[in-house]
Amino acid sequence: MGFAEEHRKWVEDHISRRSGERRGRLERGHGHGERIFLEKVWWPMMGHFNDLHPEYEVVDWRSKPYFVDFVWKPGQVKFAFEVKGYGPHVQNTDRTRYRQELNRETYLQIAGYRVVAIPYDDLDASPELTITLLRPLLMPYLDVKMEEQREFSRLERDILRIAVRLNGCIRPVDLVRELGIDKRTARKGLGALSEKGKFIPIVSEESGRVCRYEYIHSLKDIQLW
Incomplete structure (x- = not known):
């Protein structure tokens, strides 16, 4: 079964197990950047979506919910993946929102997540580079007996x-x-x-x-x- 069908089943499965804002966020937030990351990077590396959670809710230091693009939890380790475009994250005119975003990344690491930023432009131009960088980072956490x-x-x-x-x-x-x-x-x-x-x-x-x-x-x- 190919990427498109497996991706559809994976998203539908997560939607079916959610309600309220957690469900709405997945329906609204899983967009082009997230899908292209899965299609051009994650699927070629892994071939499945096991232990990967889209639009994963984390409560920040203010006790407010924050949704990470993807969280991968293969056992005890937790990786937080954020797909970042140049405009929204670098040229953001809302300085308060930008500071909060940086603080959230620090808080995620305090909470035990390994935070990985994925440049959106690389997903189109050079997904192979992203794969090359992720492989040695993720490989130690794959259980190969x-x-x-x-x-x-x-x-x-x-x-x-x-x-x-x-x-x-x-x-x-x-x-x-x-x-x-x-x-x-x-x-x-x-x-x-x-x-x-x-x-x-x-x-x-x-x-x-x-x-x-x-x-x-x-x-x-x-x-x-």
């Missing part, structure tokens, strides 16, 4: 590397060309990875047969290589 590291064979790891390099879609013929293996071995490797949840087989409408495989992105795979 030793048995998971042994889950993939050498061939399967090679297939995963090639799939990432080919932007997520791969065909058996790509493996024949890249690895020098026969088609039967290529199909067997892709089939095994599909059973492990790493690929989605895509069926051709014309032939009714599997023609290619779509890689399911995961930041954990970087540690498996």
